[in-house]
Amino acid sequence: MTDAGNGHVLFLNWRDTKHPEGGGSEVYLERVAAELAGRGHRVTLLCQAHGTAPAEETTPQGVRIVRRGGRHTVYLFAALLYLSGAVGLGALAGRRLGRPDLIVDVCNGMPFLSRLYARRPVIALVHHVHREQWPVVFGPRVARVGWWIESRLAVRVYRRCRYITVSESTRGELAELGVDPERITVVHNGTPEVVGPAVARTPHPSLVVLGRLVPHKRVELALRATALLATELPTLELVVAGQGWWDEPLRRLAADLGIEDRVRFAGFVTEAHKHELLCGAWLLLLPSLKEGWGLTIVEAGARSTPSVAFRSAGGVADAMSNGETGVLVDDEFEFFRAIRSLVLDGRRRTEMGTAAAAYSQRFTWAMTGANFARVVDEHLPAAQPLADQRVP
Structure with a gap:
């Protein structure tokens, strides 16, 4: 068993903060990952490859980033990397990384569905429900399929997993989809530090x-x-x-x-x-x-x-x-x-x-990181038997 504060946490997310289309959800992920690394966890982020970004790198905060696949194939790579032999991520990710003790599966509309193949505890991180966005971004047919995956399939797959979301609004929407509210923990975003001197308002509107x-x-x-x-x-x-x-x-x-x-x-x-x-x-x-x-x-x-x-x-x-x-x-x-x-x-x-x-000032990244780390520590194998989260 792994002691809290000394586990290997794998984040699955389609982007990182260096991706041209990275946004607030990637900032959130970067900050909580850094907080976990600072608390003694070994942290890996698997996301899609893009541009000239290296296939692998380690941030100054100690978070290892592994970039594989593209916008859609990153989901396949996540499964392949996990299932690639006894060393888990080793064969395809480069040097040996070992199997994670816990997976944080970031569901940005399209989930990684890691609970189907990973024999490890999984936390589903959902920033918001994409009900309204599917038809705006995709055609009606793809939108229907995407919404079915998000609202029906994912809820079924993660039905025994802990959820983390960033607002009470999303917590309510997840509950409407059938997720037990008792399994949803709200961990708000922090506020990025204000750097630089104050700047005057523009003289014009x-x-x-x-x-x-x-x-x-x-x-x-x-x-x-x-x-x-x-x-x-x-x-x-x-x-x-x-x-x-x-x-x-x-x-x-x-x-x-x-x-x-x-x-x-x-x-x-x-x-x-x-x-x-x-x-x-x-x-x-x-x-x-x-x-x-x-x-x-x-x-x-x-x-x-x-x-x-x-x-x-x-x-x-x-x-x-x-x-x-x-x-x-x-x-x-x-x-x-x-x-x-x-x-x-x-x-x-x-x-x-x-x-x-x-x-x-109510929202700090230190507070966000501490609250997120508390959930992670509670769900590491030492704190929760593996069988409790397996999909039968």
Whole structure:
């Protein structure tokens, strides 16, 4: 048996933070993995290969990253690497790694289904349920299959496993799918440390959208709101920070709306540049269809910048205090009205920003890591017999 704090934990995730499409879920994974490594665990992350990223590397925090396969084949590689002989990951992963003592299976819509082949305890990590995203990203046929896998098959496969999620909203959605709420532990995101000196607000009204440029982030709503506001506020500026394959359609829409001179597509931004943007912006806009947490809301809040987001997105309701640190809306017209109201009301905006800064301090990565490590330690073989989680 393995003692708590001295086990080999294998994370299965389709991306890492260096992936061009990596986002908040990858940041979460990186931080909790580093925390586990710092507590004496041996930590491995298996994710898809991409670009010029090395097939294997070890981070300064001691997390070993193994990159194999592509967007879809990484799931196959996960099974092959685990099943490749008595040394588990050895034959295909490079040097001997040994079998993990526990697997954290990250279910980003498409799960790894590791419980079907791994004779080790499995924790299912779910940031959010993808019900609304499947038809946006894929056609109707693929969407139906994907949703069946996520909502029916995965629930069956992981029915004896502990779940971790990042918000009460996702916990509720998982319960609706049939997951026993008693098996779901909420471990919130932390707030990235604020680095660099304070940056003054822009002298002109400024909005920022921060995230991957993909359809379900619905940056179009921010563009349309900007077009309407620009007729009243001619100096208004919207900064779209991030990259993704939906970049060109968004640029075309900005041109069609006649707001090319009001929108700046910043592309990928460094942490220092992100700090400047979040400090200088009057408001953060998060029109996303679905979020497990809403990391950018808390990041903006740490810089005293309030946010406007959609209530139906789920986890954003945990990342802000509605009406105090930001505003949650129900439709696009309310989205526009909330933005306009806050842009024109400097006093309310400042009060919300102050409250947002205080609220963000509730969430630290140290606390996140400690809570996650507690769940891991409870489910290592020394704490829980292997047979308790096997699928018959």
